[in-house]
Amino acid sequence: MKALGMTSTDGPEAVALEEMPVPEPGPGEVRVKLAAASINHRELFITRGMYPGMKLPATLGCDGAGTVDALGEGVSDATLGAEVVLYPGRNWGPDRDAPAADFGLLGMPFSGTIADYIVVPAENLAPKPAHMTFEEAGAMPLTGLTAWRALMFKGKLKAGDTLLISGVGGGVATFGLAFAVALGANVYVTAESQDVIDRAVSMGAKGGLLYTDPEWRRQVGKLTGGIDVVLDGAPSPSFANYVRAIKPGARIVIYGSTAGNEITFNATDIFLKSASIVGTQVGDPQDFRDMLAFVDAHKIKPVIERSFPLAQAKEALLHLQDKHSFGKIVVTM
Amino acid sequence: MKALGMTSTDGPEAVALEEMPVPEPGPGEVRVKLAAASINHRELFITRGMYPGMKLPATLGCDGAGTVDALGEGVSDATLGAEVVLYPGRNWGPDRDAPAADFGLLGMPFSGTIADYIVVPAENLAPKPAHMTFEEAGAMPLTGLTAWRALMFKGKLKAGDTLLISGVGGGVATFGLAFAVALGANVYVTAESQDVIDRAVSMGAKGGLLYTDPEWRRQVGKLTGGIDVVLDGAPSPSFANYVRAIKPGARIVIYGSTAGNEITFNATDIFLKSASIVGTQVGDPQDFRDMLAFVDAHKIKPVIERSFPLAQAKEALLHLQDKHSFGKIVVTM
Incomplete structure (x- = not known):
């Protein structure tokens, strides 16, 4: 599969689309075939090494939407082919007021969404809002x-x-x-x-x-x-x-x-x-569920400024850096 | 009656014990015969004119405890002779998060507690905690x-x-x-x-x-x-x-x-x-009730540094200004 990888901290110009093996889900995990991701300022900070807890190599991207593609052992609450949007974090922990010490986001330290596939814990899945396209759903998680x-x-x-x-x-x-x-x-x-x-x-x-x-x-x-x-x-x-x-x-x-x-x-x-x-920073899984319910009730859609195919993911990153004005930059697979 | 009055903003040296008429409660109000009050830094600020919403003349003091002495028309939930401690504010309003614009404290803009008697709305009364003396109860409201x-x-x-x-x-x-x-x-x-x-x-x-x-x-x-x-x-x-x-x-x-x-x-x-x-500032009537319940449950008593008779109320004020180290300064009637 292709994925936007990063092996140095030389800035967004140094990232490249790489060939990687399709990941296999472990126990409690699912593989999602991604349809859309989006670009956030955090990817720019990460490519410059200006982010807490830097860990290389990394695949970038913490926003993703797609379809469930494979189920790991013991996963009972996900269905193959289901259209999903991904909670962008892992290990929030039990305290609603602040994340636990090992909380992190997809796309460094955990594997990222600007890729053909991603493996995440099954609890990261939420149903894609029915009124949204994959592009719209994939534009929403982190900033929404x-x-x-x-x-x-x-x-x-x-x-x-x-x-x-x-x-x-x-x-x-x-x-x-x-x-x-x-x-x-x-x-x-x-x-x-x-x-x-x-x-x-x-x-x-x-x-x-x-x-x-x-x-x-x-x-x-x-x-x-x-x-x-x-x-x-x-x-x-x-x-x-x-x-x-x-x-x-x-x-x-x-x-x-x-x-x-x-x-x-x-x-x-x-x-x-x-x-x-x-x-404040990000949000916990309950916030994510609450937001999706509200978005669904009010039929809210993200503002998308521009969409790039995965092959131009690096251009999407540079667009956010140099030319962004209003709304989200999307990458489609 | 005697009361610690203030007619200028020349500082704590300029305040004086004055002779004033005993106030009469109006509808919904009660008169309390005060047994103890306490001194707070706000009185020092007020005597220097350094407090928002200055209004003269004023009687000082926003902490008080005593006994119910007379009931105004329509007051049904207070008993003559009951031992009470006073909620130190008026007009908090309906929002628990912040006071209304016309919220104020006893002892400027409303009449104060460093006096033999005070008239307050009946809802300002709370039962004096049974484990406290009047001095202890009168030391508690504002700072507690x-x-x-x-x-x-x-x-x-x-x-x-x-x-x-x-x-x-x-x-x-x-x-x-x-x-x-x-x-x-x-x-x-x-x-x-x-x-x-x-x-x-x-x-x-x-x-x-x-x-x-x-x-x-x-x-x-x-x-x-x-x-x-x-x-x-x-x-x-x-x-x-x-x-x-x-x-x-x-x-x-x-x-x-x-x-x-x-x-x-x-x-x-x-x-x-x-x-x-x-x-944060002061607290609303619900906070006051919650505090009294906690204080009662845990038998907490205020730390009193020193107690002065009403005749030496001005000395009490100067003590807070010049010699205070730990705990409350009390005035007893």
Whole structure:
């Protein structure tokens, strides 16, 4: 089979489609013939060796959808030929609030989805939502799950709440927008261009501000009327711009730090408003099930920017690095 | 009656015991003949005009215990002569997560407890815990409630968790220590002197570090084995010293900012650990009931540093300002 392999940390230019043996499922495992995967920023970090717990060689990709192709010993709850989407992690453990120490994702440290086949534990399987194509289902797991947990489990977003998505356009932010609109929240965004704001508004956002405008700090309170939940993957320097506009009891949910690590905040803004700054990563299997049920009920589909065949998986990676603007990059087998 | 009144913002030296008319309860209100009150740092801030929503003249004091002395029209759930302790706030509102905009405390903006009598809404009454003296009950409301909510409602502290109390000695921290030990948590403290650490250990803390020692940052992880919950009322510069020692899913609960407002943190430390920084203030009536039930079940008593008669209430205030070290300052009527 073909798989997007990685043997050095020389960046996305150094990855290559490799010929590998088709893997055999062990006890409790299943083999899935993949139909679609997607590209995430974590693959770019991994190719540069900038990810915790680096382990080489690796096959990349943690999002996947396909059909059940072979069952290992003792697997009773999976059916050959079933159309499935894969929970992107392994070994979350028993604590819903945080993953166990040996938690990891498909596509480093565990084998990845940008390949013709993958073997995973049977509990990683979930039914592909019936209203989605394989491409759509394969675009969803990591970023959809991260957005779901950030907003619903950690951010406790409710219908009627006001949500600020700080920096819309990426996968997590775009899923967050779709989920929050479907829930009935009032969603505002910041973005780097008016085009992206318009795109967000067409998906249901109430309005947006350009984060390139140094005045946005002054406008955000007036535009939103006060913020209940913030979703932010790059909280510096945005943090200081919205913290004054949060309402009592607000939840600022942080799922990344791609704009630098240091955040400075005023303790008084947080404690006098009974507000919280909440860190989140990925989500547990229950979050995944909850998200799939919600997606199914609301017939939500991911925004796909572009799709590449497996033979061009490396180009897909470079597209995310250099040309991405809004929505997910998909790889199809 | 006598009451500790305040007509200027010239500091604690300018307050005076004044003669005032005994207040009459209106519909739904009760008059309480106070037996004991306590002094909190908020009174010092108020006397200097450094408190949000300043309103003069004011009678000081938000902690009180005494006996029901007169019932207003329509009050059916209070009994004359009943021994009570007062919920220290008014108008929390329906949201357990944060108070409503018109929430306030007794002793500015509402009338205070350092007085012979107070009139409050009947719903502010709770039975005085039978194992406590009036002095002990009157020492508890504000700081006990703040500690309870911070640890239990916001911090979700569980038996077996490791708690760091950053800067023990004050009222909230001391109640936090007592509650956490009774719950079965492993409690560590930082303090300004070995005497205070020894005092905390005698109350059940497992150990402590001097925050005056610049090396405490290096020692806190080893001493505690990793922290589940932090209780901090002065999170700068302590914050950077313990944030690296938190465990996945940790809750850093901030109830004040007495050491300055600016906190700088590393976003990666928070989101890669699914940790939270949680602001908290006071507590709602349900927290107050929960605290009283816990205090009763575990026969917890406040630590009282010193008691002053009402005639020396101003000296009590100055004692907190100048000489306080560990536990509560009480005023008795």
